[in-house]
Amino acid sequence: MTSQSFGQGEPALRRLNGVSPRWSLWQPGNRQLFAYLLLLPAVLLTAAIIVYPILSAIDLSFQRIKIAKLGRERAPLTLRNYEELFQSPEFFQAIWVTISLVATVTLLSYVIGLATAVMVNQQFRGRKLARILVAVPWAVPSVMAAIIWWWLFDSSFGLINWALVRSGLSGEMIPWLSTPGAATFVIVIVMVWKGYPFISVIMLAGLQSIPLELYDAAKVDGASAWGRFRFITLPGLRSVRGIALILIMLWVFRDFPIIYLLTGGGPQGTTQTLAIMTYQEAFKFHDFGYAAAIGVITLIISVVASWFMVRRSDEPLF
Amino acid sequence: MARSRTETVILYAVVISVIVILVFPLYWMFNTSLAPSTQLRRFPPVFIQPEPTFAAYERIFNERPVGLWLRNSALVALASTALSMFVSILAGYSISRIRARGSQAIGLFFLMSRMLPSTLIIIPLFVSFRQFQLIGDLKSLVLAHATFITPFAVWMLKGYFDTIPSELEDAAMIDGCTPLSALLRVVLPLSAPGLAATTLYGFVLSWNDFVFARTFLVANQDAWTVNVGVASLKGEYLTEWNEIMAGSLIAMLPIVLAYLFLERFLVSGLTAGSSK
Amino acid sequence: MFLRSAPGKFFLLVLLLLIAVAGLQAQDTTLTFISWQVDEPGVGDWWRSAIEEFESTHDGVTIDFTKVARPEYADTFLTLFAGGTPPDIVHLAAFEFQQFADAGWMEDLAPWVENSDLDLEGWAGQVKCMWEGEMSCIMLLYFGFVMVVNDAILDSIGMEAPTNWEEMLAVLRAATQDTDGDGIVDQWGICHHTNEGSQYASQLLSYVVGSGAYWTSAEGEVTIDTPEMAEGFSRWKTIFDEGLSPLDLSSGDCHQLMMEGKLATRMEGSWVYNFVRRAEPEVQQHLRIVPVPFEVPVGGGSNVIGMASEISDERKQLVWDFIEIITSQEWQEQFGVNVGNPAPRPGTLTDAIYEAVPHVDILVASQTTASDNGIDRSPTGLQIVYNEFSKLVRNEAQRMIADDADPAAVVADLHNLAVELQQDM
Incomplete structure (x- = not known):
């Protein structure tokens, strides 16, 4: 492949090549144009798939529309959906469920992810295998993760209930998915199991970028293991922590299949997140305008939250 | 670092017990898939099958087009990952090397697009795909998946490119390379671990999807991906946990294999990106 | 000029192929029929043999019989209808068809029934299919x-x-x-x-x-x-x-x-x-x-069949042909034997069903009491x-x-x- 073949179809570049045999990235005017050309395909792809649906969802949220149908007539603009939403206890419950789920799952995934990363960063025989096994749930699709745990937590024939009853920890079979609290517990377990491995991988990457000499120096100075962890490891992970947390939070915020398959939001709405509520209102209760309003609020919350986190994170994300 | 004997024993004990707990659900899935149907609603549970049977696998393969489902999932994952790698390499390179006005904003735009609740966009997306006659077609899925792989792929690649000294490209360009061929011949070969890690990430994301696949492909059984197929096993007439587990295992096997094969790149791909 | 060049010839070839493929597709009609009963014992087999019967009497027309599981059934139908790609043959539970009828997505079957030999007098549960003055469906099972x-x-x-x-x-x-x-x-x-x-x-x-x-x-x-x-x-x-x-x-x-x-x-x-x-x-x-x-x-009503209102008249005719087959005396009698429940069509309690389903009188009594x-x-x-x-x-x-x-x-x-x-x- 010749170098010219890449210039074809991009007159701007060819012209630039003509101007100087040594085309420089550091010519201000050209650099900008080149940068935009490179960004264009990604922006076009994302915009084509994302922008129209967002605009149409925002539009929908200002109309009283039961079922959004192709080629339907527009309904008059109204704020009714939002008014109803802000008077609905169910909506505030969903916000609360979402926030507490995001906080719990993120915290637990972070702790387990960090602990397992530190563990497999130690020197021992079989470390390679341990690294692979520790992160393997990451590759398990959410649908399968939900199915596996569903079976383990089955209220009537599940292994976990059997173990609890046989060991005397519980006097009776626990109706996991129909008891408030217990259902939340199951959801948290499944999400953490699916969520911690990615943190673990990112943290391991961060750990490997910390120079070993720092530890050796600290040892010479007589620092304890905890001291080394506190003053070398944790600060050394600063650069990866932000992205790890943002990714896991966004995932919990948006996740649909795990909750949908396990509880569908029940019992009594105790596991109903905003994503589940949006889906229920649209596809089960056929209230698309209302569902779109929930979706728009969800979007605003996630944009504001991640903006805040991006600003707070120690390293620029982009 | 020397360790005492007790420390070593404790370390192994911790490592083994942690891994056993974390991986046990997968073992239990495998174990259930080998159990005869009569054993599933009975206590005590059998931890090691005395007479493992592959009957559940046989039934799944005989009664369902599992091969076709796997092929569809693989096609979609490959195509969407390839598409998003193409656009992400260019974009990541742009953001890494040339801090053009607004590229930070564009980076954030990618991140924001990752936040959309899929339940919010699925109907409008369905409508627009329908206008292009893409419903029931694997291409709809390729486009949708490529879109949600791209944001993180751009970020990962940008981080990796940051670690490669730009002097190398300058030198190549002095030798007469265009910037794009410098990217192709100098930067990309040096970024192999980063590329592998990003590819794996894209693959996992695509293989994971259920909501889009079900919505776009449900009416065309020949185009079902393996997730949609396996979810249909959990019908309402009879619940055969051994068949469901066998199906789930088959469904995740390729992606787990890809993970095992590419795992070593995952950490090193991210290492460079994170140690800027 | 362009057409003589090598890429031009290639282009022409592809175009011709596309036309040929499009032509082939125009000859074959496929009716979509989504159901949750595909794998259900009894009724699934009845559907498959009825489809075979339909295909053998309609050359070049096939029915694509696809399963969607019950938990995601209504969601899927909603997406298909809203996106303008409804299944031709609409099979729904008796407790959910109202929402689809209310959106105007179900064809009024009254004129079709009128122009056919189908007599719905005494058809069990058929009154449940009336929605806003239209006959949105035909009752398939009353239980x-x-x-x-x-x-x-x-x-x-x-x-x-x-x-x-x-x-x-x-x-x-x-x-x-x-x-x-x-x-x-x-x-x-x-x-x-x-x-x-x-x-x-x-x-x-x-x-x-x-x-x-x-x-x-x-x-x-x-x-x-x-x-x-x-x-x-x-x-x-x-x-x-x-x-x-x-x-x-x-x-x-x-x-x-x-x-x-x-x-x-x-x-x-x-x-x-x-x-x-x-x-x-x-x-x-x-x-x-x-x-x-x-x-x-x-x-009450278990499930119903109807047709999408948005499909072409030719397809509607084909769907109606299919409905006529499954509501005929012969297929209704067969239904009772396969499904283990008296069919809604009056006069289908034959000896065959008594033989296959010994408790049929209990079923009839139960559905009558519920209905009353x-x-x-x-x-x-x-x-x-x-x-x-x-x-x-x-x-x-x-x-x-x-x-x-x-x-x-x-x-x-x-x-x-x-x-x-x-x-x-």
């Missing part, structure tokens, strides 16, 4: 609940099949046991599947109508806050407080338990017989179908919000069990919520 009892378990506890609530409760209490002594119950009085969304309400409905209550009056007025309703809820609570049914199961699990001989009783529609027939002989010989132990059983009492899973006046209503029922009933709440207070709350829901409509 009443029956009870399956396991005589081996009844004998072991020295009891008979129950004929009223007191007897039933006694049977359930005696039958629920830990038979192998490991401290875990492994044989139950009954099995209610409670983890399948809207089905919760129809499971609970047995006890509601069994106590003489119902969700609404014939005029659609909410009638939940009554002592009878409280009694029904209290019976439901007793079942779960005392662990007489296993927990959080799907209907698939309940069927398996019944077939493994671990249930003393099970209440369900006529289709339950297809699972009885599939049990191993040593269990099957003990399973028997009896009337439910209540004066009024759950019953105006019982349906989806109540008049709440049909269009049935999904929301059944969610309310599930929430309130689960709260009653989890918080040990007073059934009378729970039904009073539910009454108000249902009235509110009705006002929002």
Whole structure:
């Protein structure tokens, strides 16, 4: 492949090549144009798939529309959906469920992810295998993760209930998915199991970028293991922590299949997140305008939250 | 670092017990898939099958087009990952090397697009795909998946490119390379671990999807991906946990294999990106 | 000039190929038919043979028979209709078609019936298919609940099949046991599947109508806050407080338990017989179908067939041809044998069905009683919000069990919520 073949179809570049045999990235005017050309395909792809649906969802949220149908007539603009939403206890419950789920799952995934990363960063025989096994749930699709745990937590024939009853920890079979609290517990377990491995991988990457000499120096100075962890490891992970947390939070915020398959939001709405509520209102209760309003609020919350986190994170994300 | 004997024993004990707990659900899935149907609603549970049977696998393969489902999932994952790698390499390179006005904003735009609740966009997306006659077609899925792989792929690649000294490209360009061929011949070969890690990430994301696949492909059984197929096993007439587990295992096997094969790149791909 | 060049020739070739392919496709018509019953024992085979019959009489027309599981059925249909790609043959549950008819997506079948030989006089449950003055569908199955009892378990506890609530409760209490002594119950009085969304309400409905209550009056007025309703809820609570049914199961699990001989009783529609027939002989010989132990059983419309209003006239004609086949005398008789329930078409109770389904009289009696009492899973006046209503029922009933709440207070709350829901409509 010749170098010219890449210039074809991009007159701007060819012209630039003509101007100087040594085309420089550091010519201000050209650099900008080149940068935009490179960004264009990604922006076009994302915009084509994302922008129209967002605009149409925002539009929908200002109309009283039961079922959004192709080629339907527009309904008059109204704020009714939002008014109803802000008077609905169910909506505030969903916000609360979402926030507490995001906080719990993120915290637990972070702790387990960090602990397992530190563990497999130690020197021992079989470390390679341990690294692979520790992160393997990451590759398990959410649908399968939900199915596996569903079976383990089955209220009537599940292994976990059997173990609890046989060991005397519980006097009776626990109706996991129909008891408030217990259902939340199951959801948290499944999400953490699916969520911690990615943190673990990112943290391991961060750990490997910390120079070993720092530890050796600290040892010479007589620092304890905890001291080394506190003053070398944790600060050394600063650069990866932000992205790890943002990714896991966004995932919990948006996740649909795990909750949908396990509880569908029940019992009594105790596991109903905003994503589940949006889906229920649209596809089960056929209230698309209302569902779109929930979706728009969800979007605003996630944009504001991640903006805040991006600003707070120690390293620029982009 | 020397360790005492007790420390070593404790370390192994911790490592083994942690891994056993974390991986046990997968073992239990495998174990259930080998159990005869009569054993599933009975206590005590059998931890090691005395007479493992592959009957559940046989039934799944005989009664369902599992091969076709796997092929569809693989096609979609490959195509969407390839598409998003193409656009992400260019974009990541742009953001890494040339801090053009607004590229930070564009980076954030990618991140924001990752936040959309899929339940919010699925109907409008369905409508627009329908206008292009893409419903029931694997291409709809390729486009949708490529879109949600791209944001993180751009970020990962940008981080990796940051670690490669730009002097190398300058030198190549002095030798007469265009910037794009410098990217192709100098930067990309040096970024192999980063590329592998990003590819794996894209693959996992695509293989994971259920909501889009079900919505776009449900009416065309020949185009079902393996997730949609396996979810249909959990019908309402009879619940055969051994068949469901066998199906789930088959469904995740390729992606787990890809993970095992590419795992070593995952950490090193991210290492460079994170140690800027 | 362009066409003489090599790329030009290639281009032309591709174009011709495309035209040829398009031409081929134009000759073949494929009707889409999505159903949750594809794998259902009995009725699935009936559908497949009816499709074969249709295809053999319609050259170049095929029917694509695709399964979508029940839990995601309505969501999928909504997406397909809203996106403008409805299935040609529309198969829906009798409690959900109203929402689709209300959106104008179902063809009015009255003119089609008029121009055909199909006589719907006396067709069971057909009146349920009328929506806003249009005939949106044809009733495929009208049913009443029956009870399956396991005589081996009844004998072991020295009891008979129950004929009223007191007897039933006694049977359930005696039958629920830990038979192998490991401290875990492994044989139950009954099995209610409670983890399948809207089905919760129809499971609970047995006890509601069994106590003489119902969700609404014939005029659609909410009638939940009554002592009878409280009694029904209290019976439901007793079942779960005392662990007489296993927990959080799907209907698939309940069927398996019944077939493994671990249930003393099970209440369900006529289709339950297809699972009885599939049990191993040593269990099957003990399973028997009896009337439910209540004066009024759950019953009503099960599922309906119709056509999408947006498809072309040619396709509509083809769909109608298919409907004519499955509603014909011959296929309705076959339906009774395959499905194990009398077909809705009058005059299809043949000797063949008596032979295949010995308890057919119990089924007929049950569906007649349910019909005479105006019982349906989806109540008049709440049909269009049935999904929301059944969610309310599930929430309130689960709260009653989890918080040990007073059934009378729970039904009073539910009454108000249902009235509110009705006002929002």
